[in-house]
Amino acid sequence: MRPPLSRRGLLAAGSGLAAATALPALSGCSALAAEDSDPHTLVIHSQLGTTAPGSPTYLAALRRFRAENPGLKVKNLINGDDLAQVYETSRLARKEPDVVMVNLYDKTLAWTDVGATVDVKGYLDDWGLRERVLPVALKSWTDGKGRLRAFPYFATNWPIAYNTALLERAGVDGIPRTGDALIGAARKLRAKGIGPVTTGGNDWTGQKLLAQIIQTFLTEDEAEHVFATGDFSGSRGARQGIDYFVELRDAGVFVDKAQGLTSDSMTTQFNTGSAAIESAMSSALAEVPEKVARRTEVGGWPLAPGAVHDKPTILRTYTLIGLWISPNGAKKIEAVEKFVRFMYRPDTVSRFIKESGRDMALRTDTVSTGFPLVAAAQRLGGRVSQALLPDVYVPPAATQPLITATSTSFTRGTGAAKVRAALEAAYRGA
Template sequence: MSKLMRGALLSATMLCAHLTGAAAQEPNRAEVMHWWTSGGEAAGVRVFADAYEKAGGTWVDAAIAGGQNLRAAAINRIVGGNPPTSSQFNTGRQFDDLVGQGLLVDLDTVAGEGKWRDVIPAPIVNAASREGKFYAVPVNIHGHNWMFYNTATLQKAGITEAPKTFDAFFADMDKLKAAGVTPIAWGGQPWQEALVFDAVLLGQGGRDLFLKVYRDKDEEAITSEAFQKVAETFHRMRDYVDAGAPGRNWNDATNMVITGQAGVQIMGDWAKGDFIAAGMTPGDDAGCALVPGETGYVMGGDVFVFPKLGGGAATEAQNLLARTMLDPATQIAFNEKKGSIPVRTDVDVSGMDACARRGAELVRDPANQVPSVNFHVSADTVGALQDTITSYFNDPAATPENFAADFASVIGSAD
């Protein structure tokens, strides 16, 4: 361990004693770091806050816009000795280093009491666990391969149903373009472009190719004709985005669909939360369909980790927060606002919107469960893949062959 890390851990130990004393003065006080700042996200996190306070806790909100910004701030605080009660991460490997450094609480006792392993899909359990123990509380399942649209906008362009093939998809994009509407509301940020690529990879390439690429890191699969066809389809979407796409936030792209400026958005179902916040009904005026191909459900989501705070009242606050987040009623209320589906498969989703019911139905069948890239490779590798995908998409002269070679190079060095 480096001198810097030893110093950070010593500072954390000294500060934890102070924080524990503060927590004893204010029982069940929980400072929660998260990046949920858009309309639907803010409504969702409010559900958690209200439920925690109803359970006897005090919620201290610590929001920082942008997942990357939040994660960097949270890691700095945890390593630097000023940890929050809990912090959000994406489901997957983003908190590996914190576990390895012994900075997170082992939640296995709470998990055992709540029988989490019995009610949460196995890929999510595995992603929240290290060496068989829970180190994070998974709170939802996000589908990454959704296509959202404004039903009225599509109807005005002569489109009566969501496309089920990519040939039909591009034919519909041509209709939208002819109608004077931006066909695809595109968020030109690396993580968004990579999300769309992965949706096309599953839809056109199929579950087998998706898993060979990300889980197996199979170079032959990546350089195959099937993978290059996926790349070609993804690159073709350049013809249907507007000049303002570069750098656009996902929720701004969602608003383009809500207001009828654009036809469709390929995005995770957190976008649905903003449709709901705008007064639109998912499955009705806010249409939803899986990206053409419908060969599975790309599962992502959010988890909350709990840094070590010295035990005592601080640990009691963390345990109460963990139990509250996975309470069945809270799960339904939160995910209705957030746009995702409950991480618990034992809750009644019959009162949720049509898109959520469809997602929950798919996830109940293990054959449809397709863990996202975040489950399979480190955060650094995810970032390198995003850069490779973005570079390819934004280069009009780029070829599928060269892209496949670059992609294989990144995967080949993945940890």
């Protein structure tokens, strides 16, 4: 069981930012002292609102919500990757916002367990919203004690995008479905001065692709165990998966210096045509320029002989963004209910799909017609197999060290034993 929420524990688990630097990052934080207990003010803290995909739709939704609820003041706070740290600092001061919109990952995994947010299962049922949510999303957001951490909202498909124009230019006949075909395609692409697979080897995008490749020889149950414990050496399937990754890496499948790239570098290389292949979640697929999207197909990651999967793999997750309720929000539950119901309304959900190309964790018949690659990923169905997204299994304390281990893993010449050792080292102290 995790220790109680405390200033020492929270800041020690954070990114190393001191409270003095975290507090100013919370836009409008100085006003919270007067507003956090005001029943007529709803304070929402979100990663949406700047350049994040879906931000314009979200801000427009807030304007509609305000117009429909003139007696309720809505304060919108925005943070990026530091949202969890900023929220925790505000919670320590008991000045936290009422609703938090963030994904289930890293530090947020512990929030409900330590009382930083509340179990929303009762609210979901009392408000009659259970049928609005996909059952797989409810399962993903429910912890081991049966608590629903947040109201599920955004989901994502995470296929492999292939620029067929670049493949054809290099003389590659079709999308590779096996490791040998991928290695052959990479050689032909390089001969034409085209980067093969681009990935953010120095951030979460590379971490997810590495985890996906490792699962080539792992069943779902085995993958859950490996990513929960960090036992990459004790699992035969994990050892085989790492060997496969190293074989692909040293054969030149990944672009040069992938270990230093980020998600921004990756999307830039693919969107400008300097690389032919990327592992792209829905939000990245929605940003592919039209002229590139017209010659792009989505599929799965090629398999090696003996793989446990019978089709190339993709990732899917239903935990991209949820609507979390804080202890302060529980004191203003009528206002929170209005906001959650508004966000769950079919018309609000449809606008995120149509205007922003977002995948949703909610039931809907709306399709991303304006975002053809997102729609294509939704239609992959049984043509691909699904690998496990490790986020909810990796201990929070191991999440950031795994990024460093990922960079080491993408460094050409690093042997499989050193890759395993780097990954396992990330779990020490977790």
